[in-house]
Amino acid sequence: MSNRFFQSVVYQLKDSIDRTVGVIDDKGTVISCSDLIKIGEVHENVISSISATMESVVDEGYTYKPLNSRSGLEYVAFVEGTDELAEKYINLITITLTNIKQYYDEKFDKNNFVKNVILDNILPGDIFIKAKELRFEVEAFRVAILIRLSDKSDVSAYDILQGLFPDRQKDFIININETDLVLVKEVKNFNDNKDLEKLAKSIIDIVSSELLIKSYVGIGTIVDNIRDLPRSFNEAQIALEVGKVFDTERFIMTYDNLGIGRLIYQLPTTLCEMFLSEVFKKGSIESLDYETLFTIQKFFENNLNVSETSRKLFVHRNTLVYRLEKIRKLTGLDLRRFDHAIVFKVALMVKKYLTSNPTKF
Numbered sequence: 001m002s003n004r005f006f007q008s009v010v011y012q013l014k015d016s017i018d019r020t021v022g023v024i025d026d027k028g029t030v031i032s033c034s035d036l037i038k039i040g041e042v043h044e045n046v047i048s049s050i051s052a053t054m055e056s057v058v059d060e061g062y063t064y065k066p067l068n069s070r071s072g073l074e075y076v077a078f079v080e081g082t083d084e085l086a087e088k089y090i091n092l093i094t095i096t097l098t099n100i101k102q103y104y105d106e107k108f109d110k111n112n113f114v115k116n117v118i119l120d121n122i123l124p125g126d127i128f129i130k131a132k133e134l135r136f137e138v139e140a141f142r143v144a145i146l147i148r149l150s151d152k153s154d155v156s157a158y159d160i161l162q163g164l165f166p167d168r169q170k171d172f173i174i175n176i177n178e179t180d181l182v183l184v185k186e187v188k189n190f191n192d193n194k195d196l197e198k199l200a201k202s203i204i205d206i207v208s209s210e211l212l213i214k215s216y217v218g219i220g221t222i223v224d225n226i227r228d229l230p231r232s233f234n235e236a237q238i239a240l241e242v243g244k245v246f247d248t249e250r251f252i253m254t255y256d257n258l259g260i261g262r263l264i265y266q267l268p269t270t271l272c273e274m275f276l277s278e279v280f281k282k283g284s285i286e287s288l289d290y291e292t293l294f295t296i297q298k299f300f301e302n303n304l305n306v307s308e309t310s311r312k313l314f315v316h317r318n319t320l321v322y323r324l325e326k327i328r329k330l331t332g333l334d335l336r337r338f339d340h341a342i343v344f345k346v347a348l349m350v351k352k353y354l355t356s357n358p359t360k361f
Contacts (some may be wrong), residue, residue, distance in 0.1 A: 003031045003032055004074075005104055006023045006031060006032040006097070007031075007032035007033075007098075009020060009032075009096070009097065009100055010023060010032045010033060010034055011034060011106075013034065013083075013096070014034035017089055017093075019079055019080040019081055019089065019091060019209065020033065020034055020035045020038070020062075020079070020080040020141075021033070021034045021077075021078070021079050021089075022034060022035070022039075022077070022078050023075050023076065023077050023078070023097065023133075023323075024043055024046065024047070024075070024076045024078065025039055025046065025075060025076075026073050026074055026075070027042070027047070027075070028042045028043045028044040028045075028046060028047040028082070028249055029041070029042050029074075030041075030042075043059070043064075043078075045072070046059050046064050046078075047076070050065075050066050050073065050076055051073055054066055054073065054091060056087070057074075058082045061080065061081070061082060062080055062082070063078065063079055063081060063082055063086040063087060063089075063090045064076050064077070064078045064081065064090070065078075065090045065091070065093075066079055066094070067094055067097055067098045067101060068094070068098045069098065075097070075101070077090060077093045077094050077097055078090070079093060080113070080203065084146075085143075110136055110168070110169070110172065111168070111172050111173070111174065112132055112173045113130055113131070113134055113136065114174065114184050114229070115174045116234075117227075117229050117230065118144060118174070118182065118184065118229050118230050118233040119230075119233075120230050124227060127226060127227055128227075129227060129242045130166065136226070137226060138226050138227075139224060139226075140186055140224070140226075141187045141188065141189055141190065141192075141222055141223070141224055142185065142186050142187065142222070142224075142226070142229060142232070142236070143183055143185055143187055143196060143219065143220055143221070143222045143223070143232055143265075144182055144183075144184055144186075144220040144229060144232040144233035144236045145182065145183040145184075145185060145199075145200065145203075145218070145219050145220070145236060146176075146181075146182055146215060146217065146218040146219075146220075146233070146236035146237060146239075146240055147161070147180070147181045147182070147183065147203060147207070147215055147216075147217055148178060148179055148180050148216045148217075148218070148240055149179045149180075149181075149207065149211070149213055149214075149215050150179075150213050150214040150216070151179070151213045151214075152178050152179060152213065156212060156242060157171060157181055157207060158175055158181060160206060160207065160210050160211070161173045161181060161183065162205070164202075164203070164206060165183065165185070170185075170186040171183065171184070171185050171186065172184040172185075182233060182236070183203075184229065184233075184334055185199075186255060186297075187222055187288060189222075190222050190224075192222060193219075193222075193254065193256065196219050196254070197219070197252055197254065200217040200219060200252045201252065203215070203217060204216075204217060204251055204252070205236045213331075214251070215251070216237035216240055216243070216244075216251050216252075216253070217240075217251065217252045217253070218236040218237060218240035218243070218253050218254075218255070219236055219239060219241070219252070219253070219254045220232030220233060220234070220235035220236035220255050220259070221235055221256060224301060226334060228337060235255035236255065238255060238258075238262070238265065239245065239253040239254060239255040239258060240253055241265070242258050242261045242262055242265045243258070243261075244356070245261065245265070245352060245353055245354070245356045246258075246261035246264075246349060246352065247261070260346065260349065264346075264349055264353050265344060265349055265353065266327060266350075267350075267355065269354060272350045272353065273354065274353055275347070275350055276347060278356075279331075279343055279344075279347045280331055280332075280347065281330075281332060284330045284331045284332070285331065285347070285351060287330055288327070288330065288331075292317060292323060292326070292327060293308075295320070295323050295324075296327065296335065296344070297312065297322070298312055298313055299320075299335070300341070300345060304335065304336065304338065305319055305343055306321065306336070324336060331344070
């Protein structure tokens with residue numbers, strides 16, 4: 001927050017309160033005061049006392065009280081005097097300055113601006129006006145990275161990520177809800193995908209060690225203009241949803257690498273149901289037991305190679321051939337034929353998609 005903004009308010013309070021009034025920052029330095037001579041003085045003892053209690057304290061003829069903030073101790077207001085009237089004054093001053101600070105943060109805070117952009121809470125035409133007002137770089141390579149916690153945590157994931165990305169001018173951490181956070185990060189160019197996956201891995205490791213819970217990361221595509229950030233954020237959401245359906249063992253999902261899962265996710269459910277009814281005989285896919293489905297999975301993983309699959313499954317080659325023949329009779333598809341295998345693979349993914357009923361963005 002601008003010190004000049006505090007100074008203008010403090011100077012107006014001087015006319016109503018016949019005492020010295022001021023504000024110090026979290027280092028103990030006086031950043032604004034009705035007595036201009038005091039600006040620049042350092043009150044370290046006051047900060048250490050307030051940090052321990054976050055309540056008002058009295059020191060050397062002045063009463064001090066911290067401004068309310070979700071980010072911890074940022075600013076402390078003070079007023080001359082230690083009497084009962086000084087206590088009333090400091091309560092009124094902190095209420096006034098806190099409300100003004102909140103208004104200032106909402107109007108001039110870049111983090112809040114980025115949040116409104118990615119959530120489409122600001123009209124496209126107003127984006128550039130607001131960016132100019134905040135001196136925010138419009139054209140820069142940025143990407144939205146969605147971090148989803150597997151559970152709520154008593155420790156603030158927001159604070160942990162802020163520590164990882166301290167550059168408040170280029171990297172923005174945004175709380176979406178109790179389990180979702182977004183990192184809007186500035187990158188060098190369009191080809192930073194590998195570095196982004198390494199970054200996502202480090203985020204998952206830090207969250208796991210600090211919060212003792214799992215996290216999943218969805219990465220949108222890199223954009224070169226702030227107006228396209230909502231698209232990158234939407235892609236990060238889709239990446240997590242598609243990964244949750246089709247690749248449950250992965251913790252990092254990149255929108256550019258979702259493959260056929262992304263295509264299936266975008267299809268209408270009625271079209272998917274029609275496709276399944278055409279591919280499989282009525283009830284044939286439901287008749288496949290766990291062992292058969294596991295066999296199919298391994299057969300696909302080993303590139304339709306009968307010998308290699310039987311070796312991995314620790315079964316005789318003839319046993320595997322018997323199972324594949326059984327599948328052919330049930331479904332009408334011979335998985336040893338490449339074209340039949342492709343249809344079967346896609347059909348299984350479509351079935352999984354319909355069963356999961358994921359949220360669309």
